[in-house]
Every structure is written in C-alpha cells, then in structure tokens.
Amino acid sequence: MSKLTQSNLGYVFAVAAFVGVTYDCALTFGQEVELVWRQRWSLMTVLYLGVRYLGILYAALTILLAAPTISLSDTVSWIVYVVQNSTGVFVFAMLFVIIITRLHAMYQGSRKILIFLVATFLAINIFDAVVLIMTTINTSGEEFILSGTYQCQINYPDDISLLNSTTWILGTVWEVLALCLAGWIAVKHFRELRRYSAEGIIGDCFSVLIKTHMVYFASFVAVSGFNLIVDLSPSLLTSQNFLEAQALMGSLQILTVVQAFVLGPRLILGVREYHAKLMADSDAASGMTSIAFQERVHVSTSSSV
Template sequence: MSELEEFIYDLDWNNSMSIAAITIISYEYILQFEKEVTFVWAREWSVMKYLYLAVRYFGILVAIISALWGGLFYMPEAPYVGIVSYATFLFIQWGTSLYSCLTKVILIWRLYALYNQSKALLYVLLGFFIPIVALYIAMDVFLWSRPSAVSMQEIIISPKIKYCVPSYHIGPMAAVYTSIPAICYDILLVVLAIAVLVNHIKERKELEMKPNAYVVLIVRYHVIYFVLNLTIQIFTAILWADLPTVVMNFILLFYDTAPYIIVPRFIMNIWETHANDNCVHVSTTFEDCVCWTSPPQLEQHEMDRGV
C-alpha cells in the first residue's frame, strides 16, 4: 500500500480503538456509579477513600485523554499544533506513571493493614518506594520530556484530515532497564501478601477453621495487581517494537483501559462485600475496608476452643 493509504489505515485504527476505549471507560463508570454513591460518598473520609477517588477520577481523565489523543483530539490552529500535541503527550506519559504509583500506594496500605499496622514494615516499604518514584520521574524526564528524545509529527492526509504521532529518537532499552526495579518492587509486595496468607491459612488449619474470606480476597487482589502491573511493564517495552498496526492498537486498548477499570473496581468489591456481610466486629485495622473477625458461628467456635 502507498504511504498515504498507510496513514489513512493507521488513523482509522486509531480512531476505532479510541471510540472503543471511551465506550469501555464510560460504561464501566456508569455501571459502578450507583455502588460508588452507596459505598464511597456515603462513608466517612479515610485514606482508602482518598485513594479510591484518586484512582477513579484521575484514572478516567488519563484514560479519556489517552483515547482522544492522536486522531480524535486535534487542534486545528496550526501555530499551536505542536505545543498542544506535545503537552497532551506529556500529560499522558506522566499521568500513567503517577497512576502506577497510586496503585502501589494502595498495595502498601493493604499490606500495612494485613500485617497488623506494622510501622516497621510500612517504613521499609516506603523506603523502597521513594526510589521507585524517583525512578519514574527520571524515566519520564529522560524518555518523554526532552525534545532530543521525542518530538511530534503532524501527518496531513488532506486539508481536513490531520493527526499527530510521536517520533522517538532513542531506543527501547532505557525503558526496559528502568522497568526492572519497578517489577522487583511489585514482586516484593506480592511475596509479602502471599506470605501473610500462608501464615494465616496455617494458623486457621491448626484451629480446624476456614481462612478468613477477607484475607484471601485482599491477597488475591494483590496477585492480580502484580500480574496487571507486570503486563503493563511488558507492554510498555514492546510498544517500542515495530509492531503491526492491528497488534499495536489492541495493546494500546488494553493499556489505556484495563488499569483504570481494575484498580478502583477491586476497592469497590471489598467495600461491597463488607457491606453485604453480617459482621460481629470491625477492627480499627480494617475499619475502612473489611470485617476482620469471623461470622458469629465461627467466632463462637473460636471462643469454645479458648482462642
């Protein structure tokens, strides 16, 4: 196909995936809105509520702008095309990194709760997290924020059909290398979550009791978070490769929707499960998310065994 036909083909796929992404994000928000009113806006303010609102609404903003950027999002004033396109591109890249950091904060807070509000563990996790944040900042500056690293190219198909694409001037290895510490940190978080679950199951097995459903639920979400973050890191690296247009656009569709749907939905699921459960007592450790103690029949069983 000719160069013009190739540009039209790329633009058509870009716009189709953009519409798909906007539809998915909008449908997810509408689907969860009633639950949000019930389980978020009607509850007292807490750390997890702030984190939920951050990942929900900042995530929607980043997802929608990511979907619009390129073909659907275009400023026709020629003198400002490059500036607006570049500023939008930077917002998407920096916003994605900030969102990733927010998801890690949620995991850290959950682990802090699972380990009985251990200050030592919290300080250790934050001590390792701060260099990860610094690494994200350095990566965004080095890969995206320097004119020598990336620039905007205005593709003009016809006087009425134009779109912007980024032109990269450095290779993918910097992105691959900087993703390794973030992946290692994600591994640390998921290992700590699995460790507390294994210990919990062992203790419950000795008492001939089933594991606490909320511990299992939170650890399960930690594992899914890890798989999601690992997938995003892999996709970030392979997006530098010369992939076919169809493959590239489907990867971008996942990249621009999955994190912004899965992360707030997990928080909501825990709150909804807690609201629909018959709790005996809500501990201060889990006051904003789960019922820590057993249902009445299991609590009576524990009392009978002298626990």
C-alpha cells in the same frame, strides 16, 4: 529516532478504551456512591476517586491524540502527550500506595514492612519521575496529514525507550515483590486458621484480598510485557509492519486502561463491598471494622488483615 504514530485504527482502539473505562464507571457507580461517597473520607477514598476519574481523563487524551479529524499544532500535540504520560505515572504511584496500605494491614501494621515498602516505593517512583522529566524534555510532537486525515506523531530518542523499559521492569519487580509478600502472609494465616479451626471472617477477608491482588497482578504483567515489546522493538512500529503495530498499540491502550483504571479501583471497592456484606449478613460484623480501607476498622482477632 523512534516514532509512535496514531492512525484511524489507533483511534478505534482509543475509543474502545474510553468506552471501557466509562462503562465500568457507570456499572459500579451505585456501589461507588454507597461504599465511597457516603462513607467517611480517608486516604483510600481520595486514592479511589483519583485513580477512577483520572482514568477517564487519560482515555480522553488518548482519543484526542488519535482523532483523525482533529487538527492539533505540534506544540499542542506535545502538551497533550505530556499531560497524558504524566497522568499515567501519577496514577501508578497512587496504585503503589494502595498496595502498600493493603500489605501493611495484612502484616498487622508492621513498622518494618511499612518502612521497607515505602523505601522501595520512593526509590522506584523517584526514578520514574526522573525518566518522566527526561522524556518530557526530549520528546517532540508533530502533526501531519495522511490520506486527508490528521495524524499526531510523537518523536523521542532511542535511549528514552531504554529508560522507559527500565521503569516497566522495575514496576514488574515491585509487583512480584508485593505478590510474594501477600502470598506469604496469606499462607501463614490460613495455616494458623486451620490449626485452630478458626476459618471464617478473617479467612474470607484474606481470600478477597488475594483474589483481587492476583487479577491486578496478572493484568500488570500483561501491560508491562506489551510495553517492553514496544520499547525494545521499535522496528515493530515502522510502516512495513503497519497493521501489526497498530494492533499492538491498540491492545496496549486497552490493557493499560483496564489494568490501571478498572482493576485498580476494584482493589479498594472489592474489600469495601466484602465488608458491607459482612456487616449486613452477620452478627459477627459487630466485631469487625475494615482493614485499612474502611475508616478505623480492624478484625477483632489475633490477626489483623
């Protein structure tokens, strides 16, 4: 059996992750009100709010599992773990939808690209859902007391670790595919813009898209790498490597929260902020509406972003 144990050190990392996501939420709340709450609601609005505030729930549940002074029964520990795990899977599905929307807009609403992306999305997420169900069925929670503190331990069979690793591998393949598609269309547009000396609004918009996508991609690769190390090297989580295991798990907690719940919402917020500045700074904004992130907006050029 592979075992994932939380300790006082793990609790410190869990609190750090929670503070990080709530601090970012407070830091961007003014932008959120202006660019999300006060705008016409759309699918991107729902996805932004879902990812943002489910992140706070995810981080809070992590603290609950790691808290050394809170006594949870075995059943409650298992329920909290399942809810936390399900929240993570659901949020990653929403992030996939955000990226699909961005790519669909960058490819000027291409139906072929949309069908390809949706089919890939469904295949990966159906597999993730099956793994989640199997993990839920085959895991168990256990509470024990160590040095006067309550510890929550989640037990699961070794083959579940292999399935979890597969989900992260598929997720990484998806992210690489999305990055390649975004890079290809961006290079193509930049070449066209240079040819016609038309750099400006659309070029800047592509720059914003690529910049936010690259940062998000790098963070996903880091999280995926850490998860693969944990799933494929269960010996790291043994008592013989206690400090290393806790440092690894704590780093994974923080990276996961930052990648999904801090950088994820910025995939939308960054584009909306760019569009708002463009509308405020230039008469050219009269010909602008936002790519798929602002209701009914398209760049009025030969290329839609």
